[in-house]
Amino acid sequence: MNDAPMIEMRGVSKSFGTLRVLDGIDLTVDRSEVVCLIGPSGSGKSTLLRCINFLESYDTGEVRVEGRLVGYVEGNGRRRMPDRALREIRRGIGMVFQHFNLWPHMTALGNVAEPLIRVRGLAAAEAGLRARAMLGRVGLADKEGEYPARLSGGQQQRVAIARSLAMEPRLMLFDEPTSALDPELVGEVLQVMRDLATEGMTMMVVTHEMGFAANVADRIAFLDRGRIIAYGPPRHVLHESTEPRLRQFLQTYHERNNF
């Protein structure tokens, strides 16, 4: 364990062609902190999140996880780090996707055990035990033999969370984990995430669930056009900030949810 912050982003920018999706992002996340990223669609939230485990490369600036530069060789400009080193970093970072991305040809148990066997090198029996425990933790002990196609969206997402947790990550990234779910299934997934936060997991969550952000996040970052234009505790960002674009975003959100 070192005492560097869990995530440290300095001047991170990225463009797709002429479109600047990230424009000088500075952000620090400490251990056990829960940070929610909110903002209109296309504001760069997901791209920011995906830069942290380098599923997306960034053009300028630095992303550090536990002090280690992600994706590039230290002090060597933009030279890509070797695949092996990148995999090493990714092992410590769990990621949960909007569309779950479970592997359709494996059971729930298989999905959780697979990375334990292939990445952690555990024996199949031990991986199975740990996978079973993880499924129990997200409340799906009875579904271990089911294939993803037979699970509801909420169950699939909980399997996906179990799959990440089994690897014992020190940081969890959530990319709109409830956006693809039917409204009645959102709660079960948020509950699992809330429990994780209580246990002290460091989490970064891209979300449209303002209630979750207000109650669980330690800090909220509001992104617009690739910049963080408001950052701080939920009370500050959701109620006190006078940033006009943030007010407008929250206004639209309230109108849509108070019928």
Added chain:
Amino acid sequence: MKLQVTLDAFPYLLEAAGTTLWISLLGIALGQVIGAAVCLCRVSPLRPLARFGAVYVSFFRGVPLLVQLLLVYYFLPYVGIDVPPLVAAIGSLGLASGAYVCEIFRGALTAVPKGQAEAAQSLGFPPAAIWRRILLPQMLRISLPALVNELILLLKASSLISVVGVTELTRSSHTFAASTYHPLEIYLTAAFIYLLMNLCLAAAGAMAERRLAAG
């Protein structure tokens, strides 16, 4: 490699390629007619007709073309019909492609939304007019890429009719290969001509597709 061999044979091979081309075109033309007829059978509400259509398609797609070709070739004299091999060959290509064309048409037919025919019916169109004015034009546009593809397949398959003695590109190159003792050069030239014809057909098909899409 001897270039001279290729150069000497080239004009003759080109001429034989012409035969290949027009046999294939006649074959696909016949295939269209047969395919349309079989397709009408397949979608017919009359059970025996529909059954016949299904069996026809299954047989001609299931049996290798070479076997079909010899079947037709031997069948005609068996029932006392005496026609030149060329006619038997074209007939055979037409019968085979008819099965594939039938399925192409059937696919195109299901791709035209049912509501359009119903709309025409509700406006009082007679059935023939519904086919001619509403269904067929759209089916043609939808099935064009598959038909061009079928023509290319048929052009390649037509090489098999060399077996019954029709002097098309493959047979002509076979003759030259034997007489010049340079089979590799001759066959590669033949392959090149086939490839060229297919690329041209594909390009023409793509152009026609763009025209139809724009119109």
Added chain:
Amino acid sequence: MDFALYLRYGPALASGFAVTLLCWFGGAALGLALGFVVALLQRLSFAPLRWLTRTYIEVVRGTPFLVQLFVLYDGGPSFGLRLDATSSGILALGIYGSAYFAEIFRAGFNAVPPGQVEAAASLGMAPFTILRRIRLPVMLVAIVPALTNMLIILSKETVVLSIITVPELMYQMQTMAAETFAAFETILAMAILYWIMVELVARAGRVVERRVTAFMTGAA
């Protein structure tokens, strides 16, 4: 039709059928292996290699199988390839099939949802592990119908090998037809036999398809 004839020619027909199966399986195995390699090469970001594999596929798909067979069997000795008819036939079937199989594999790779690969990458899986454990199984399930179809096409192409005197079923049948002067009946028997065989393979393909896709579509 004289069934005693078939009895007399039974052994020849049986050996012909065995050669047909040998050519079919041999050609299919070779075609699948070659096609897979070609599909993998196409995925590399090395432009000349992509161009080369593309040309290979277009040339093989743009020329008749019979001509390819002649190039290998009759033309082979000109570039030092001396094979007997059956080996030439299997090799030709393999090359012919490889171009189509490569296209099927390519489509299959494209059918794997990128998210499933990203999920594996985000867990730290190595590229080869991702290929073997995620991409391949998902892709294989997607391409079962196309593979069955191509296997059937290959089985039908085996009769073309009779033209270069490979002693497969068609060749034996034609010998029998010539010797017995019952040409039409013999070829008809051949046609019906093939018809049944192809229908059986097609049905088996549909069963396999249902089996392997059942759990992925939730129908299990």
